[in-house]
Amino acid sequence: MTDEKEGRPNAPGAKRAKRKAGPTDRPSTIRDVAAEAGVSVATVSRTLAGNYPVAAETRQRVMAAVDSLHYVVNVHAKALSGRVAGPIALVMHDITGPSLAHVAAGVEQEAGSRGRLSLVCSTKGDTEREDDLVQLMREQHAAAVVLVGSTVTDDAYHRRMAGYAKALDSAGSRLVLCGRPPLPKGVPATVVDYDNRGGAFQATAHLLTAGHRRVLFLGGGRGFSSAEERHLGYQDALRAHGMPYAEELDTTGDYTRKSGYLRTREALRAGVEFTAVFAGSDVVGLGALAALREAGLRVPHDVSLVGFDDVPFAADLTPALTTVRVPYEELGRTAVRLALDREVGFASDNHVVLGTQLVIRDSVRTAS
Amino acid sequence: MTDEKEGRPNAPGAKRAKRKAGPTDRPSTIRDVAAEAGVSVATVSRTLAGNYPVAAETRQRVMAAVDSLHYVVNVHAKALSGRVAGPIALVMHDITGPSLAHVAAGVEQEAGSRGRLSLVCSTKGDTEREDDLVQLMREQHAAAVVLVGSTVTDDAYHRRMAGYAKALDSAGSRLVLCGRPPLPKGVPATVVDYDNRGGAFQATAHLLTAGHRRVLFLGGGRGFSSAEERHLGYQDALRAHGMPYAEELDTTGDYTRKSGYLRTREALRAGVEFTAVFAGSDVVGLGALAALREAGLRVPHDVSLVGFDDVPFAADLTPALTTVRVPYEELGRTAVRLALDREVGFASDNHVVLGTQLVIRDSVRTAS
């Protein structure tokens, strides 16, 4: 195993190797640096790591060589021997959504502050792709895989998650579910959720307290955990205020602007009576707003409106939207924190629920 | 070099190793699989790669072992020998902004479809952190580093970018600037920009054509390339329509809602005459809208308004905002495509400008 594999046509003096970085296309290795500095690779490694005594003069030579060759360590090689902190993987439906983007920002921030990279991937809701991604992250030695975004919670879902959790756990990684329902006891996963039910309760109660007796609920898809919880919160508030439940006020659909628009228009057309709308999400509320306006109804003068999520534009609507704030960024930060700190104090929680908070703006008025 | 380093107290028959995955904390390696299947590591590797003939019966045994040990390949080891496609690194100011999120989505999508991971990092505008990140990405052997988001374009900026470009290029990677001005000839970087000037021209011309003679321009910060370009477009249109340039209509400030609000209110207070506003960005337009409304002016009845960017909420405003659409997602996709395809046909462009397009909604009215 000759140490020099690339021709070195120069004089035998090790001090000066012409042909810097450029010509030899392959990036320079620690061996190149060692040769350039006239020391052994071990010395270079130690100089760079700084965890071993190195003579000042030697250090200088090494540093000079590093600079002149533009040397950077190869993470793969480093990871193979010494320890390299694994990245944090973020797997989401679509990074474009305003709330998801905030979760991503939280994850990235917390990961970054702990010296870890973040990998983001989107699934577009494809479970097969989710499978592949979890596998991929296992290969990548991700320190944690954060799955975010609500899905339908059925048996298959639980099986899938349990599978992920075990697979990741056995590879020394950690599954974190963010904004998703908890898993059965014993599954090695961490869940960071927020209080959908409480938020929906507050929102509905706010309307009822303002004197509204008939509140149109624009709920989310059946089976989606967050939608179900919000639905429960709506019902809780009704009950707490002794208000009868009315079938025709309780609608279900996508969390899209279009769905909000269509459902509101339909309710109006069908002559359903209501003086307030609780939209299961801000974008749904946006649709409702459009439909109401189209029907010549003013918000909040004629109809009050409350949303959910507090997406950035909520404050910029006219009227500014009263809504439930979800601490999305904090959600992301917490997810990373829990996954990474688990190792230390290992009696830590596997299920954390962050609070939500009603933020009152201009879209609600006391009922006449 | 004894092949077995972990105790294997079982019978010598290689076929069955008890103690599956669980107990021995370290993830299983290809050697474990080979032992379990009773073949050599080479055979396991080849079976998994599928690029070499393997007897059906052998393949079965290997696959069974892989399953039972939950084996996944170690990317680091793989990267060290065989080729592993480097990730795409996305470095941005803050992923939370609506337009940047779309660029990110485009990058992620194109990267994913080419079997590459995407790393995202945010700098919060800190140039030192940007330096560190470029270094880090070089270590990670990123196939490309995409820098996105406009910055002030001065000499220091050019020096920094040229440094990044050369450092990355020498490591076989590629610097891609997205929505940033081009670099001097000879710098090994790719630039993907969009037509700020043309878009601003269209927007302004649209207002002028509608008969508006005095258009308040809410421009962006001096020195920021995209803001400068939009400013130029505004002036181009004025000139093209033979309209005199009026100092007091040409304002400069941040691309924030607050700045738009403040500047519009100030213009109103100072008695500046205008019948239309061209906001340099949609969020600025949002602020303008608020200020106008507050002053009792209706949009578009009293004052017309055009934005820039076409962020998602633009269509949901009342009135729906006429604005200039920027193909953010396409920007991200193109960045990745150009960076990756460069190797093949190497006469490819190093500077691509994507078109922008005026989308006409309800915020502009012909001047009375």
Place this chain on the structure above:
DNA sequence: CCGTGGGAAGAAAACGTTTACCAAGTACCT
């Protein structure tokens, strides 16, 4: 003057893959 200890540096063995190079067995052709 010799042994000892510590500071500085080198040699080489991991780390987990892939793959070039061999070797052995088998079927086929002449």
Place this chain on the structure above:
DNA sequence: AGGTACTTGGTAAACGTTTTCTTCCCACGG
């Protein structure tokens, strides 16, 4: 029946680090 080519599998050499042993040298104490 012997050579040949093809199939299948193993051996071992990279890949670029880190780190554990060594080794070497020099100063210092007895």
